[in-house]
Amino acid sequence: xxxxxxxxxxxxxxxxxxxxxxxxxxxxxxxxxxxxxxxxxxxxxxxxxxxxxxxxxxxxxxxxxxxxxxxxxxxxxxxxxx
Amino acid sequence: xxxxxxxxxxxxxxxxxxxxxxxxxxxxxxxxxxxxxxxxxxxxxxxxxxxxxxxxxxxxxxxxxxxxxxxxxxxxxxxxxxxxxxxxxxxxxxxxxxxxxxxxxxxxxxxxxxxxxxxxxxxxxxxxxxxxxxxxxxxxxxxxxxxxxxxxxxxxxx
Numbered sequence: 001x002x003x004x005x006x007x008x009x010x011x012x013x014x015x016x017x018x019x020x021x022x023x024x025x026x027x028x029x030x031x032x033x034x035x036x037x038x039x040x041x042x043x044x045x046x047x048x049x050x051x052x053x054x055x056x057x058x059x060x061x062x063x064x065x066x067x068x069x070x071x072x073x074x075x076x077x078x079x080x081x082x
Numbered sequence: 083x084x085x086x087x088x089x090x091x092x093x094x095x096x097x098x099x100x101x102x103x104x105x106x107x108x109x110x111x112x113x114x115x116x117x118x119x120x121x122x123x124x125x126x127x128x129x130x131x132x133x134x135x136x137x138x139x140x141x142x143x144x145x146x147x148x149x150x151x152x153x154x155x156x157x158x159x160x161x162x163x164x165x166x167x168x169x170x171x172x173x174x175x176x177x178x179x180x181x182x183x184x185x186x187x188x189x190x191x192x193x194x195x196x197x198x199x200x201x202x203x204x205x206x207x208x209x210x211x212x213x214x215x216x217x218x219x220x221x222x223x224x225x226x227x228x229x230x231x232x233x234x235x236x237x238x239x240x
Contacts, residue, residue: 008137008209009220051223058142060205074139074207078223081136081167081208082120082179082199 002067004032007076013046023067029054030063032073051078086162087151091143093170096180105162105184112161112184116191118199120179122172132213136169136178139207143167146206154183154198158190165198167208197234204231 004019011017023032033054037044054061055074067073088104090096098119105115122134147165154160166180181198185191210221 005139007139007207008211055139055142055207058139058145074142076139076207077209077220079204079207080210080221080223081138081206082203082227 001069003072005072005074007074009077010046010052010075013042015042023069025069026066028064028066029056029061029073032067033063033075036075047075049077052076053078086160087148087155088162088164089144089147089151090164090166091138091140091147092166092168095168095177096166098177098180101164101166101180101182104164105182109161109184111186112191113186114188114191115182115184116188116195117180117182118195119177120199122174122176122178124174130215132173132215134172134176134178135211135213136167136172137209137211138167138169142207147202150198150201150205153201154194157197158185158194159187160185160190160194163194163198165202167202167206169208200227200230200234203227 002021002023004021006014006017033047037047053076054063056065056067056071058072058074102115105112147167151163151165154163160183162184164180164182168178172178179199179202181195181202183191183194183198185194204227211218212221
């Protein structure tokens with residue numbers, strides 16, 4: 001079981017900020033993203049963003065990084081603070 | 083919070099006089115204090131932006147800012163440094179971000195301060211949404227910010 005978090009415009013477009021998900025193992029961030037996009041709308045278009053960023057346990061991670069059970073995974077658009 | 087490297091992510095405003103005191107008091111080894119203040123500007127002229135909403139990723143935000151402070155401390159000689167970033171609803175001219183560095187020499191203080199704000203803008207998980215009479219919209223990241231951040235990665239000679 002992992003915890004999946006969405007921020008900013010993704011959170012609003014998907015209508016939720018958090019969900020718990022059971023994953024097949026091994027599962028990479030890219031696999032997870034594909035699974036989410038396969039849910040159809042609004043996932044498909046919201047997460048079809050070439051600038052989407054992913055983090056595992058609060059550290060930005062590349063698409064090929066594997067997710068472990070219990071991880072906190074976050075999906076978010078490019079940051080705009082400062 | 084105590085220590086040479088400090089950070090705060092907070093909804094409330096901060097006092098610049100107080101922040102200067104933190105940098106200057108009992109710090110005779112620092113010959114230079116450089117600070118950066120970012121504030122809300124009325125960016126869409128004619129579209130009266132009434133409010134900015136700052137969202138962040140609690141936990142990750144603090145750990146990214148801590149890592150950036152530690153990286154700056156490795157690359158330059160820093161006596162004290164502090165980052166404050168506000169979240170929540172902000173109005174025109176409100177302070178958003180404070181980056182301050184005290185160092186023996188101005189070169190290190192200028193570079194570390196500029197590095198910290200440039201890196202923060204592309205790495206720290208904050209998102210801005212603006213509200214105007216036209217409605218709400220999330221701001222897009224700017225390519226120029228990415229370019230500036232990349233220059234710091236490329237320039238390891240500081």
